[in-house]
Amino acid sequence: MKASASGRLNASSNKPNPWSLRFQAFDLLATPVAVINGRGLVLFVNAALEDTIGLSRRTLQGLHLGEYFTDKKPLEIALEGARSNEFAALRYEASLQRANHDELLPVHVIVAQSDQADEVIVELLPIEQQTRQEREERIVDQAQANKELIRNLAHEIKNPLGGIRGAAQLLEMELDSKDLTEYTQVIIREADRLQTLVDRLLAPHRKPHVVGDVNMHEVCERVRSLILAEFPKGLKVVRDYDISIPEFRGDREQLIQAVLNIAHNAAQALTDRRAEGDAELTLRTRIARQVTFGKQRYRLALELHVIDNGPGVPDSIKDRIFFPLISGREGGSGLGLTLAQTFVQQHHGSIECDSMPGRTDFKILIPLP
Template sequence: MAGILQQLRTAPYEPTGSGTIANALPMPIMLLSSKQEVLYANPAAEQFFDTGLTILRKQTLSDLLAQHSPLFQLVEQAAARNASAAERDIDLSTPRHGERVADVTVTPVPDPEGAMLLTFQERSLAQRMDRQLMSRSAVRSMHGMAAVLAHEIKNPLAGIRGAAQLIEEALAPDEREMTQLIIAESDRIRTLIDRMESFGDTRAFARHPVNIHEVLDRVRKVAESGFARGVTIIENFDPSLPPVSGDRDQLIQVFLNLVRNASDALPEAGGEITLTTGYRPGVKFGAGLAGERVSLPLEVTVRDNGSGVPQDLMPHIFDPFVTTKVRGSGLGLALVAKIVGDHGGVIECDSVPGRTMFRVLLPKARAEDI
């Protein structure tokens, strides 16, 4: 390993060596010593810090960042745990470079020298503000439609629920699973509509520990019995996942919308939807205008092998009334973004032709949620 470090130090001046791959990578990469001295920086890092490698090697991390940058704490955290640590939207603003943020991962190098490998993924300030204001924008846009939607949906919904109850009375107890599902979903939709009627209300809802796997299991059953009948739904769950802090019915609505969107994008044959959960203890996010950083360790992804989202729509994917469906309203993902934001979480979308993935990061349950 010491040999690799030596190669990284000299890699920019050699045609071969371990640094060759790093030099070709588009994201900034930097290697620090245990004293936070710069040992190596690839060309992308030189451009990121607007400083050549010769000068960088004479500097420490404190020479490159503001005095109270949260990156120092992230490096210390990775060193203390001897494990990778990552944070989203770290403020790397300096008088020289202006305002900017980046996702940063710090990885200890298993070497006696205690080196740390830093990778940066820059995000514009506009992207950060868009995410912070996304839920508020969805609330304002949907507030005007809430009363109309409630009136148009509640009446037929009551009829659907009543019909299901009548059918259930004629069935044997062991044949009532589907009617009970219809009644339960009708009640959940009614509750959702009641909340939509006060969409402009930002009052906090009651939080409880929620088993996210039970939420996803309900979503799968609803999907397989209806709009996703015949679609392969794969579950890749982390069984040790702790409870989520939130509202069960609202979380069902989030993932039901995401699975429905995935189903609509699938090809006629061979369509697959993969639900994955995982625990990412090192992931933090700058939430709110105050800049406080919160831990969002619970990750849920919904991935499909459909046609993908057009790239021109990606920046607006969570805006109200934006849709790729001929008869779509464009409200589903706006509502998803609002609910995830209300839970203190983050949602992202990554899409290329043949694959779309929605990634939801949520906080784990707190002692006061119990």
């Protein structure tokens, strides 16, 4: 899978790559990028491509990039077109071979001319990653639309709601019949209930973001104690922590509320198992490496899993569980997961859910410095 010795660029292992300084900005990209010459020999690869292929840039420099595809012919055709200025950029799909991996990686290849002679820039978009990025972008856009809708709707409801409650109180003062005042009390109680709901809808937008040093395990321990206090029988809360995870800057109270909302939903879903005495909720922390949020790449991220052995999320709402007012249980407000998503996104993170009968896993990802 290596180019022949005669096909390699002449480069001394003792000399720095002359292109490293010119192309160092590519190391900031989450997308794997290679710069090759007109013959297909590697001049430079960024850190993302090193991670993807599993080889260092020093090893890859001077090799023919096409050797790492199952079929190098499309790349050769693209290079021929670049030399003859037939196009500014060419796109095609290919399969990438990686060191120490038996499985091929499907990628979307973009071959573009550089502003320098005999240089071509090759961008490799893992198709799975591209799909995930598009999904994340849709989720962020949907969450933003939801927040705007909630905020506008809550304000529209709040003003007339205060008027209804006030009118009911005034009417009650004019009524002599106790039977009739029961009706005004119903109006007042329902107005108060709706006011509480509106306040919960507006809560994330009212409270300032209080940033400080956060130890995620302290957050998990606080959530664990609250869950066990509310569900003392039949529920086991398992700790599975990676104690090497560093502190990071964030809003501790928001993160407690986010994790608590997820864990509380899980505990409520475990009603039958709690009755049988084998309900289990796991709080697991890990370090994730080379994580991409949207279009930005982070070397390290906190990965927190809230896992339960309950019945799973109903299929009818799986794709909508983070939407406001969507609940899988009778009497639920449908705001817990929406608020959790809002708080996590305010930390530039994301929440994903993988659910099947017997195992539901909510994964929170938050970038680390």
